[in-house]
Amino acid sequence: MEEPGLHPAKDITTWRKVCEVEVVEKWPLCSPDLNPTENLWAIIMEAMYYDTSCVPSLVLTVSRSPGSNSSHFGHQITSLTTRPPPAPPVSAMEDNFDAILTKLGTGKWTMLYLLSMMYWYSLLPYHAIAGVFMAPPINHKCIPPPHASTPTLVLPPDAQHTPANTSYTSPPDLPYEDDSCSYLTEDAMTGNPVKQPCTLWDFDNSTFTSTVTSEFQLVCGKRYYRATYQSMYMFGMLVGALFNGFLADNYGRWTMVAVSTAFYTIVALGSAWLPSLSWLLVARFVLGTMHPATLQTGYILVMEVTEVKMRSINGMVQFTTWSIATVLFSGWAYLLRDWRWLQTAVSLPCLLFLPLIWLMGESPRWLAVVGQHERALKELKRAAKWNNVVLPPDHELLAIMHSVQQQAASAKKADDEVSSVTSRFSRAVDQFMILFKTPKLRIITLVTSINFFVSSMLFFGLTAGAPTLRVNPLVYVAISGMVELPTTTIVIPFIDYFGRKKVLVFSFLFSAAVLLAQPAVPDGLESSKDSEATLPSADLKWVSVALVMLGKMSSTTSLFMILLYSMELFPTEIRNQGVGAGMISSRLGTIVAPFIMSTLNVKYPWAVSLVFGATSLFAGVVLWPLWESKGARLPDTITELEGGDTEHTQAPLPSLRQS
Template structure:
């Protein structure tokens, strides 16, 4: 096999260098669930009673008819529709009629939480949709962030993207604890969401780009183990800290530790090689060799490998023109945004991963939302949810190393599809069986959602990896947003309809994987040409397209070819 970036990583092995990258980024994966799922403890449903004004009608003489849901006063005057006493109160007019008025002030039950966003801003009754908005605004921010920051990590580097996004995230998280009004809190939630995909995807990519081939599944899945641990710890924090502003501060403190430790890490050397920063890449490789106590090939051999990698990248990426006209700028921007659909294999990977990310998130968050209807203790439920994440990653590590990514992913989607599609055939008398099958589907969907991250990273080439995975992440946010609507839109008489919809989605996601290939024990593709299998990088479709554009503008294509880097 021709020498490439994976050859150098294999020679470096797995030592202190790789372990430090994994441990530091695990801290960030530990932090993220505390804010992603903050609504469970900061904006929960809180029992409340209407604080009635002095002129409110006292219900001591109110009677309820047996044959209808109507309320009448003791004199049997005109009936009123049965009302929610927690959201409305009655006023008796001079003629004896009862008039329903909306409540404007409430008393909240503080037995579970001493203060919440719900109680502080009175997000109940006619304003209860704002409580859901608090929880969904983060997801909407993630959707926007995944799309708008998709190509920044590929253009400017993984480490820089992580540093910028995590510093902004931590600052906003701290400031949120002091924000005085609800609109500003919603804005902060949105901004946190926009930074989430930038930090998570860039961090995940950075760790796996410094990991040798045989250890990628271990390091990748271990990162998501820290997500489960963070979920468990968040439930413990919320149990001890019952005031939402103090909980917001406590959940933000680990961000300071991460920013401090981030200074230890360096940029991805394989990304540096792709973009032509060979001396920086060489410096990172030498530092890794020193930390791992191994000997690398001579400098000129490493540089030759990096030049070959860069040459392939240049052949499939249209360089920016010196022409600063509006037409040229627009063409460059369109080129960046269409790189994921320009060639056949990249287009296939992009479409399949968007489907699998969307369905994976829909299943993961949808089944979690459906399980919350069980009415269990919120702290216990969050802890159990985190515990369920731990075996899903630890079990996947040996299984995926033996059977491969594609097959295991296909099986997990298949299990989810089967158990969810059987719901209409289960008798109402076997509720325990129905719940058990739904939990099995949730466990399998958690496996799939974790594994699809690793699989997509190994499918997308280095030069567009961040862009491709962030577009797929945007698709997953769509799945997370629509999941609750699928649950709430169906008739409550047939609760299994949502399970059937989720099961059908899992079946589609599994079948979509069939055209893809296995990535176990294969080197990561560094360039689009590498993935597409071009034997001559100068004959790639991107170069042919560029030559046509140059010909139409009077430039000499041969001169452009001569500007490509060549090995020493």
């Protein structure tokens, strides 16, 4: 026992640091009394019996023996006492903070966050799907210059089969099908007609008096700018999502919501009066980048101030205002037919949200994580006052916050070790590639990514489907919003009873069935009483609309379901990466959808439903290799996922009705 030193084993050293064990670095030489070692062990065993989370540190009182004059002899241990562990165990930290939220309950403080963010979510559809009303396809006619030899080209594609007395505005031997993008001039040398591209158009203003389409002449060779107008917002969402999590974790949830909503409001109002298309597209991109910061960070903020038993309910009801706003958007567009005034009108309500920001505060949980405990304590006291409850003493709250901070610090330590840009990039690549590391992970990643892509493409594509069906967009979008409302609530008992996989497969296959059936509906042309011309039958047209709306309802279900299903399939250790990969696929689907519709609507509008139906069928079929997650314990590690029986051996979870 002559100065043996501390044990150098790594596990023991780590244990001493975590449990903050105080030791006597230099044990007294030739101590006359080492018998208390047995008592020391008894104390340790007793403490471990009552608290297995961490062996408490010891307070050793070492004093000099009476009558001893030596500086090295005569010391003995005169007392041995214990002290409590310094902090709650890591596994209980989140539960401890949730206990604070449970104590706060759901009152005025919680409802302030919930209702405020629900109001903001009701403003986002006006910009996310703005292309439906602000940049729609419009009937147009070429305005030829005075020297044109013929004003229009209306020769039908089957001119060789028409009666001999049919008259044309262009020579019958010219294979021209469209009169909206070109006109004819006479060649000075040969005298033959020559097709020239049109540069000026007359637009049908019966539905809208002014649109982005008509103001910037987005037809013919520029028609793809209409799809770009819509996709720039979605592309901005994809880019914004890449940075939103980092910014929200480092600068705070409330800070990100406050800055992004204020900036969103300024850009939304300013974009209504931009003079050029280029600047308008830039503004659309900027709005898209702010979208995740307001939507996803706002969602996290609400969840972090909500008690456990109310999280599932609050998480679902938050987005009901999105569907309601989709219906109201049709009303706004009906009242304001000029796109600049419509953009201004739907952006002005954003100003009403700004005062609500100052009533809300930062997430107490985030403040605890980053070490701002006094500020978190102040916010919790304000919450208790608003909700009329009494919280535990300050020292208990601060102890819990200290525990939360320690947990976050230990998790962040590994990230801080990767400092260089190259190392961080390599780590990001490794985190993505881990999704393809094992057979089951590869299946989950590929299938869920396909499902995210297809469900988002269908959801946003069918919302903007009025031009495909040649129906009034005001009525179409209103119906589209109404069919979304009951979906998220009606589906709950079905997924609770039948399971996630069966409901998801059914939703994809049902969408495929109705969308593939829609092109088979007859055009429904009926004769007019006053002339021999044929007019579309309204009854048959609305059969097509009904089929598409059923597809929209089912795609809304699949969009909701794939998020839940994927979260339950991926192991805990890589769940964020897995769901993140799915969300990237989702954004790509929303970017692609407008271009599919813009390309096919020109000559093959019936093909839009076929493409959407075929992809929905494919998404339903590829789900076959996956297993049911209902009633299964969520896997925590990749090893557990690969080694366990994913269908039969896992412990049951509470039903959704109980969550």
